[in-house]
Amino acid sequence: MHLSxxxxxxxxxxxxxxxxxxxxxxxxxxxHSQAILKQLNEHGKLIVFDQDPEAIEYAEKTFADENRVFxxxxxxxxxxxxxQKLELEQQVDGILLDLGVSSPQLDxxxxxxxxxxxxxxxxxxxxxxxxxxxxxxxxxxLNEMATVFKEYGEERYAKRIAQAIIIAREQKAIEETLxxxxxxxxxxxxxxxxxxxxxxxxxxIRIYINQELQExxxxxxxxxxxxxxxxxxAIISFHSLEDRMVKRFIHKMTSGEELPFDVPIxxxxxxxxxxxxxxxxxxxQKELSQxxxxxxxxxxxxxxx
Numbered sequence: 001m002h003l004s005x006x007x008x009x010x011x012x013x014x015x016x017x018x019x020x021x022x023x024x025x026x027x028x029x030x031x032h033s034q035a036i037l038k039q040l041n042e043h044g045k046l047i048v049f050d051q052d053p054e055a056i057e058y059a060e061k062t063f064a065d066e067n068r069v070f071x072x073x074x075x076x077x078x079x080x081x082x083x084q085k086l087e088l089e090q091q092v093d094g095i096l097l098d099l100g101v102s103s104p105q106l107d108x109x110x111x112x113x114x115x116x117x118x119x120x121x122x123x124x125x126x127x128x129x130x131x132x133x134x135x136x137x138x139x140x141x142l143n144e145m146a147t148v149f150k151e152y153g154e155e156r157y158a159k160r161i162a163q164a165i166i167i168a169r170e171q172k173a174i175e176e177t178l179x180x181x182x183x184x185x186x187x188x189x190x191x192x193x194x195x196x197x198x199x200x201x202x203x204x205i206r207i208y209i210n211q212e213l214q215e216x217x218x219x220x221x222x223x224x225x226x227x228x229x230x231x232x233x234a235i236i237s238f239h240s241l242e243d244r245m246v247k248r249f250i251h252k253m254t255s256g257e258e259l260p261f262d263v264p265i266x267x268x269x270x271x272x273x274x275x276x277x278x279x280x281x282x283x284x285q286k287e288l289s290q291x292x293x294x295x296x297x298x299x300x301x302x303x304x305x
Contacts, residue, residue, distance in 0.1 A: 003103070003291040004031025006236055006299050009281050010096055011035045013234040013301040019043040020093035023083075023226070025076035025219065027055050028102040030062055036096070037068065044068055047082065051075040051126040052105065075126070077218035083226050093231045095223060099216065100238040101125075101206060103293065113206060115181035115198040121174065123206045133205050137174050142166050152213070152241065153204030161187045161201060203239065216242060220249045224273050227304040232277065234301045243298050250276055250302045277301040 004010075010032060014022065018041040024033045027050040037046055047070045048063075050056055056073045063069040072082050076097065083089055105111050109119035112133055121134035137145075142162050149158035164187030165174065174180050181198040188197035207213060223233050237243035256272035281299040288295055 003294075004028075004035070005098065005291065005294045005297045006281065006283055006287070007031055007035055009299055010098070010234050010236060011039070013277065013281075013299065014094040014096060014232055016040070017044075017093055021045045021047070021088060021091055022094045023047045023049070023079065023092055023096065025049045025079060025095060025097045026099065026102075027059050027071075028098065029055065029058060029104055032096055032098060033059075033069075034062075036094075037066070040068060042068070045070065047072060047086070049074050049076045049079065049082075052102075053126065053128060054104070055102070075215055077215045077222075079219055080222035080225055089225060091228050092226050093228060095226065095231075095233045097216075097219070097233075097235045099212070099236060099242050106293075109177070112177055113202070115177055115184075115196055115202050118176055118178045121177055121180060123202075123209050125210045131209060133209050134175055136209060137165065137180065137205065138169050148208045149201050149204045151204075152207040153200035153202075154240070155200040155204065157188060157190070160189070163187075207241070213241060213245065216245055220245070224253065224304060229304055232301060232303045234299060236297055236299045238296050238298075243300070246300050247280075250274065250300060253302060272305065274302045274304050277303050 014036070016022065016036060016039040018039065020040065021044070022036050024036065024046065027033055027048040033046060033048050040046065045068055048059055049072045050059065051074060053073070056071060059071045063071065070086070074082060083092065101113050106113050109117035112119045112122035121132065121137060123133035124130050145165065146159045146162040149155040149161060155161065161184055165183055168174060168183045174183070181196070181202070184198040184201050191197045227233065235246045237246055253274035254272050254276050278301060283294040283297055
């Protein structure tokens with residue numbers, strides 16, 4: 001069963017207006033989208049994005065008779081272009097992003113995201129385009145692999161693990177998830193408590209293959225041009241790299257111009273474009289007991305001035 005993370009908190013954060021226009025940038029299996037739609041009247045609109053063909057197919061079935069929903073088979077980095085085509089720039093009341101991999105993607109062994117099930121190494125969000133994890137892991141250089149593990153997975157033993165993978169692939173092509181997970185496990189000298197030794201490397205490969213940090217950076221730059229004044233963005237992150245980017249973006253948008261410390265500034269000269277709404281929100285104990293995958297989730301909210 002798919003459980004949407006921080007569902008109530010995210011919907012509350014959007015401060016939904018019944019006649020408003022909202023964007024769910026990561027449809028997944030539609031938990032957040034359906035909760036938004038319940039609060040919209042007949043004049044409200046919901047635009048949903050996903051790059052995963054399976055998610056889009058599910059959205060089309062779910063909203064087959066729903067004329068308030070506009071389904072877009074796009075990565076959310078294409079959000080502004082879609083909004084522009086719909087002539088809705090600076091008219092959107094809220095944007096929700098639930099980052100990372102969805103439970104259906106993790107649970108489907110054939111997608112290759114999980115190191116707990118046997119499946120072909122793929123890891124692409126959009127299975128119809130781009131380099132698969134299998135193609136990458138069997139051709140990438142030692143230095144590039146180690147850099148990806150270190151930067152995107154924050155893996156301390158990146159070089160050591162990369163060397164083990166290079167040696168293993170010279171004997172036999174690495175094609176399956178459990179095959180790769182076992183190589184990493186054997187090469188890893190120190191395991192974190194309650195954490196599989198392949199966790200960080202699998203995360204790193206997934207982020208790299210799908211260019212997740214670049215996608216996030218691209219969409220953050222578009223948000224101010226999409227939202228109307230008073231419109232909100234609510235972003236749920238699952239690891240420190242994403243959350244750091246969101247946190248820095250909110251700080252930048254709420255701080256205005258970076259002026260030298262000795263330049264006097266009056267209140268009315270404030271050039272900030274957004275204001276921060278509340279503190280970062282994390283799942284409560286009740287949600288964590290029902291959905292352990294929510295443990296690293298963090299929600300940050302900002303409003304356009």
